[in-house]
Structure formats: C-alpha cells, structure tokens
Amino acid sequence: MISVKKLTLSVCQMMVSDKKEDNLKKAEDMIRRAVNDDGANLVVLPEMFNCPYNNSYFPGFAEEYPGPTAGMLSSLAKELGVYIIGGSISEREGDKIYNTSYIFNQEGKLLGSHRKMHLFDIDIEGEITFKESETLGRGNIPTVIETDFCKIGVAICYDMRFPELMRLMVLEGAEIIVIPAAFNMTTGPAHWKDLIKVRAIDNQVYFVAASPARNMKASYQPYGHSAIANPWGDFIAMAGEGEEIITGEIDLDYLEKIRQQLPLLKHRRTDVYHITY
Ligand SMILES: O=C(O)CCC(=O)C(=O)O
Numbered sequence: 001m002i003s004v005k006k007l008t009l010s011v012c013q014m015m016v017s018d019k020k021e022d023n024l025k026k027a028e029d030m031i032r033r034a035v036n037d038d039g040a041n042l043v044v045l046p047e048m049f050n051c052p053y054n055n056s057y058f059p060g061f062a063e064e065y066p067g068p069t070a071g072m073l074s075s076l077a078k079e080l081g082v083y084i085i086g087g088s089i090s091e092r093e094g095d096k097i098y099n100t101s102y103i104f105n106q107e108g109k110l111l112g113s114h115r116k117m118h119l120f121d122i123d124i125e126g127e128i129t130f131k132e133s134e135t136l137g138r139g140n141i142p143t144v145i146e147t148d149f150c151k152i153g154v155a156i157c158y159d160m161r162f163p164e165l166m167r168l169m170v171l172e173g174a175e176i177i178v179i180p181a182a183f184n185m186t187t188g189p190a191h192w193k194d195l196i197k198v199r200a201i202d203n204q205v206y207f208v209a210a211s212p213a214r215n216m217k218a219s220y221q222p223y224g225h226s227a228i229a230n231p232w233g234d235f236i237a238m239a240g241e242g243e244e245i246i247t248g249e250i251d252l253d254y255l256e257k258i259r260q261q262l263p264l265l266k267h268r269r270t271d272v273y274h275i276t277y
Pocket residue numbers: 047119120156157158159161181182183184187188
C-alpha cells in the first residue's frame with residue numbers, strides 16, 4: 001500500500017427528488033464539480049441519494065447489484081480517478097431489500113459495500129414515526145475498507161448512534177469514518193452536530209456525515225448540515241441546509257499527533273472490558 005498522508009474529501013449535499021434519473025444526473029454533476037473545482041480524491045454522497053427517504057419508494061427504486069446506479073458510480077470513479085463512497089441506495093437481493101452503500105476505488109472496482117445494520121424504527125410522539133423494518137432487512141457486517149490513504153469505516157445514518165459499532169471499526173484500523181445519512185427536522189437539530197463531534201472525539205478519527213439537502217416538498221425533510229469533524233472534534237467543514245458541496249483536508253499526520261498526545265485508544269482498560277465481533 002502506498003503511504004499518502006493527505007487527501008481531499010468532498011461531500012455532495014444534493015437535493016433528492018422522486019425521479020431516479022434526475023437524482024443520478026445530479027449526483028454525477030456534483031461529483032464532477034467536487035473533483036474538478038475542489039480537487040477531491042474521495043467523494044461522498046448521502047443516504048438514499050437516488051430515492052426519496054420513504055418506505056413507499058424503497059421497493060420500487062430497489063436495484064440488484066450491479067444495477068444502473070452502481071454502474072454509473074463505478075464508471076465515474078474510473079473516469080475521474082477518485083474514490084466514491086456512493087451514499088446508499090435501496091438494494092434488492094432475492095425477496096429482500098437493504099439500505100446499502102457501495103464504495104468504488106479509482107479504477108472503478110468495488111472495494112466494499114455496507115448494508116445498514118441498525119434500522120430506524122422510531123416513534124417520537126407528536127413528531128416523527130418511521131419504521132424502516134417495514135420494507136428493509138438488516139445488514140450484519142461492519143464495513144472497513146482499505147484505500148491508498150488509510151482504512152475507512154462506512155456505516156449508514158442510524159448506525160452512527162451505536163458507539164460500539166464506531167469503536168469496532170476504529171479497532172479494525174479505520175482512521176476516517178464515513179456516514180451517508182438523512183437525519184430529519186426532529187432528531188437533526190437535537191443530535192446531529194453533537195453526535196458527529198463526539199464520535200470524532202471519542203474515536204480520534206475524521207468523522208464525515210453526508211446528508212441530502214433539505215427538501216420542504218418531501219414527506220421526510222432531511223436536516224442537511226453535512227459535516228466533517230477532525231480527530232480533535234473541530235468541524236473543518238459544514239454545509240447549510242441547501243444543495244452544496246463541502247470539502248476538507250484529511251491529514252493523517254495530524255490524526256497521529258492527536259492519538260499520541262492524548263492516547264485514548266491506548267488507555268482503554270481491555271483487561272476489564274472489550275468489544276467482540
Ligand atoms: O438517528 C436519527 O435520528 C435519524 C436516523 C435516520 O434517519 C436513518 O437512519 O435514516
């Protein structure tokens with residue numbers, strides 16, 4: 001593996017409509033802009049970037065791998081010579097549907113995929129009820145991929161609320177955690193920024209969370225505010241609520257320095273507690 005210590009990472013906070021073709025075109029345009037204008041080496045899309053985030057759409061939009069969406073991402077990664085963490089899409093396998101992220105390298109090769117492990121089944125009185133399990137199945141495998149830069153952990157939205165999964169990916173060597181997500185107008189203002197910050201601090205990683213742009217016409221309104229936090233917990237980039245590309249520099253020497261100066265990972269009491277997988 002070539003050791004490269006810096007990379008430029010962009011998040012495309014795109015507006016998602018109920019027309020898959022328009023969403024694919026939008027994603028392609030924004031990825032091209034991230035690479036050509038911002039010099040991105042790695043581009044991240046949001047959760048369900050080709051489909052409105054609503055159970056009624058997931059079956060109709062589902063694709064078997066390799067379908068048109070994965071094909072588009074793979075060709076684009078190869079053409080532009082970048083890594084793409086393709087948000088997530090509705091994936092069909094047999095009679096099951098999953099919320100799945102596909103990750104491609106600069107040759108357009110599939111490096112890995114992540115099926116959302118924790119389903120968003122919640123009922124917040126007077127605010128929001130959502131039951132992903134009505135349509136989706138659960139993934140069972142944590143995802144850490146290997147790139148020329150470093151290992152990257154990938155999980156999806158509600159997965160980020162589970163510190164054990166985040167820590168497990170870090171123990172597997174992840175120095176960046178990427179979360180395609182779509183928080184809403186209840187849990188977004190309440191928890192989004194704090195979760196990103198604290199996951200970065202407690203794992204001493206670059207923590208990247210990618211949201212769709214807010215769409216007031218949609219039944220589910222994404223919070224927006226895609227963000228990149230560094231291993232000290234500072235936000236190095238954050239979007240507003242509209243369509244936007246944010247870009248930040250990932251500096252692995254800086255990460256190493258934080259881990260040396262404040263050696264949290266070394267100070268764990270593994271003689272008393274540990275995470276198994
Ligand atoms: O955890 C949350 O508040 C939002 C989760 C969510 O929207 C999702 O998992 O898609």
